[in-house]
Amino acid sequence: MGKQARAITEIPLKDIVKDLTKAYADEWLAHYLYWYMAQIVCGKAYEDMKELLKKIAADEKEHAEELADLITKLGGVPIANPMELEKNANAPYIMPPKNGADINRIIRIVTEAEASAIDVYNKIAKKTFGKDHVTYQVVVHILAEEIEHEEMFENLMER
Ligand SMILES: [Fe+2]
Numbered sequence: 001m002g003k004q005a006r007a008i009t010e011i012p013l014k015d016i017v018k019d020l021t022k023a024y025a026d027e028w029l030a031h032y033l034y035w036y037m038a039q040i041v042c043g044k045a046y047e048d049m050k051e052l053l054k055k056i057a058a059d060e061k062e063h064a065e066e067l068a069d070l071i072t073k074l075g076g077v078p079i080a081n082p083m084e085l086e087k088n089a090n091a092p093y094i095m096p097p098k099n100g101a102d103i104n105r106i107i108r109i110v111t112e113a114e115a116s117a118i119d120v121y122n123k124i125a126k127k128t129f130g131k132d133h134v135t136y137q138v139v140v141h142i143l144a145e146e147i148e149h150e151e152m153f154e155n156l157m158e159r
């Protein structure tokens with residue numbers, strides 16, 4: 001980030017990097033959780049659920065990439081050690097069900113994780129609105145995808 005870009009940013013960069021780092025940790029935990037559940041899911045209609053979990057896991061990894069890129073541009077360093085991810089996350093890792101046929105539990109886990117992601121990005125969007133346009137734009141784009149994820153799984157619950 002150049003001099004003028006820093007000059008127009010009205011929030012301390014350190015502060016933004018801290019929030020983005022926590023969100024980055026969340027994304028990796030979500031990616032791993034969904035990816036893992038995609039591997040173990042079984043039982044009725046498991047193929048659809050497997051595909052959906054794989055797709056959303058890929059989205060979460062993409063979010064981690066977008067955040068890593070932004071953190072780097074803002075002069076920060078993304079978390080290097082995977083052991084540090086949970087400590088730095090906004091929420092603890094949610095344990096997946098032992099039974100891969102427990103589709104209801106999987107749906108509840110995903111909707112809980114998505115609701116928490118929506119809260120996280122909503123807060124960062126409000127904080128950066130009108131003050132750090134670049135971060136705001138990235139965060140709102142991710143927020144829109146988390147909203148879509150929540151809806152996909154809420155729709156499954158209503159079935
Ligand atoms: Fe995400």
Ligand SMILES: [Fe+2]
Nearest residue numbers: 114117146149
């Ligand atoms: Fe998501």
